[in-house]
Amino acid sequence: xxxxxxxxxxxxxxxxxxxxxxxxxxxxxxxxxxxxxxxxxxxxxxxxxxxxxxxxxxxxxxxxxxxxxxxxxxxxxxxxxxxxxxxxxxxxxxxxxxxxxxx
Numbered sequence: 001x002x003x004x005x006x007x008x009x010x011x012x013x014x015x016x017x018x019x020x021x022x023x024x025x026x027x028x029x030x031x032x033x034x035x036x037x038x039x040x041x042x043x044x045x046x047x048x049x050x051x052x053x054x055x056x057x058x059x060x061x062x063x064x065x066x067x068x069x070x071x072x073x074x075x076x077x078x079x080x081x082x083x084x085x086x087x088x089x090x091x092x093x094x095x096x097x098x099x100x101x102x103x
Contacts, residue, residue: 013084053072
């Protein structure tokens with residue numbers, strides 16, 4: 001079983017998404033966060049279950065989709081690092097990976 005570790009940028013991303021949705025509906029914001037956390041927990045048992053990032057092709061980076069978000073992660077041995085959480089409609093800037101991987 002892999003160890004799932006959240007980077008500081010990923011935690012900030014998730015908090016910002018929650019706060020944005022909570023402006024209109026605190027209950028919906030909580031529901032989105034809970035769904036994302038449950039989906040991420042599955043990576044401990046199935047770390048290869050995510051798809052490759054279209055921007056990078058086959059690489060060490062993958063993503064899982066939990067609408068309305070994408071969770072970007074990297075697997076390294078028995079460790080899964082959650083790097084970013086972003087709204088699906090946003091274009092992912094691969095330069096953000098450099099910041100997240102420094103943790």
